[in-house]
Amino acid sequence: MSWRMVVLLAENREAYMIQCDNLVKIYKTRDSEVLALQGLDMTVRSGELLAVVGKSGSGKSTFLNMIGGLDKPSAGKLMVDGKNLFTMTQKELVEYKKRTVGFVWQNNARNLFPYLNALENIQVPMLFTGEKQRKENALELLELVGMSHRKLNKLAELSGGEQQRIAIAIALANAPKLLLADEPTGSVDKQTSDYILDIFRELNRSKKTTVLIVTHDNALARKVNRVISIQDGKISSELHARYDLEALKELAWEEGHEEYTILDRAGRLQLPSEMLEKMGVQDNKVILEFDQDRIIIKAVST
Incomplete structure (x- = not known):
């Protein structure tokens, strides 16, 4: 293999933040097995801003948890930022979660310590990476999410929308390459929702952060570049939001379309x-x- 080919292959790997190939996730109980993902294939380019939509139980949150290193796949291939999540050691997984991915949850209490103020909360993740300019970086993040004026307020003194903006700043504390947001606007009003999505767009534009949003809300199509629909553990459709806004209105909720399912090696189907x-x-x-x-x-x- 020539050096030129080696360089091209390296560039191709770097072009993708997420690569999924025939991804399967099976949850086992004493009496049964649940196939949450059944042969999911997906690629996400570095620097993309996209949404994954689908009904409850479609497998989208399972997919997000595996990308975030919170759950392990059962079969298939899963690469994130050139790292193989199947072969990671526990130490490598901890480092991956500290430096590669940031999480924003619908329940912002998962990100916040109630006894710390906003400025202190944002500095907590930096303690685990040895960041020296913690306060300066935290102040910059407060500015980014429009919460500089609330830096000394604690959790109980902030509205739900304000808490969610602080939670976003916490997720960005260690400058992750990939930001994962699980229903980030599910518990806020429309005005706050629009503001949060504008933060994601600015983050994606200015810092080239890859942003993947899992949601029920197809209205955020106007804020992302690509929308992927997951149904029953596999991709059912894909649209480029800026071109297919009319079609997007029916995405993931349309009835009567032809649908396929996957038969696994043991002869099971979902x-x-x-x-x-x-x-x-x-x-x-x-x-x-x-x-x-x-x-x-x-x-x-x-």
């Missing part, structure tokens, strides 16, 4: 929950019948 409800399936029991080239699934009569 049926969409909407279909099971319409069939009247109870106790996870169904009847299978073979008719020429078709397998027919019927609900058990009660």
Whole structure:
């Protein structure tokens, strides 16, 4: 292999922040297995601003948790910033969570210590990386999220929207390459929601941070560049928001489209929950019948 080819391959790896190939996640209980992700394929370029949408139980939060290093995949390939999350040691995983990813939760209490003021809260993550200019950096982040005037206020003295802006600043404390936001506007009013999304856009534009937002709210399509819909653990559609705003209105909630499911190596498949409800399936029991080239699934009569 020539040196030129080696350079090109390295550049290609650096172009992608997230690479998922046939990603599978199975949650096991004593009596059953739940297939949360079934063969998900996705690439996210470095510096992208995108949203992942889908109904509750579609697998989008499971996907986010695996990217954030909070949960391990069951099978497939998952690379983030050139790092293989399948082969990471515990020490490497801790370092990854400290320096590569930042998390913004819907429940901002997960990011905030109630007995510290806003300025002190933002400095907490910096203690784990040995950052020396903690106060100066925290003040800059307060300015970025428009909360400089509330730097000495504690959690109880801040509104829900103000707490969420402080939580964003905390997630950015160690300058992560990838910012993950799980329903970041789910508990705030529309005005605050618009402001938060503008923060993400400015962060993406000025610092080239890759921002991935998981949400139920398709209205934020006007604030991102690409929208991916996950349904029943796999990608069902993808739109470039700036060009497909009309189509986006129906994204992830449309009815009647043709849908595929994945049969795993053990012969198991996961049926969409909407279909099971319409069939009247109870106790996870169904009847299978073979008719020429078709397998027919019927609900058990009660």
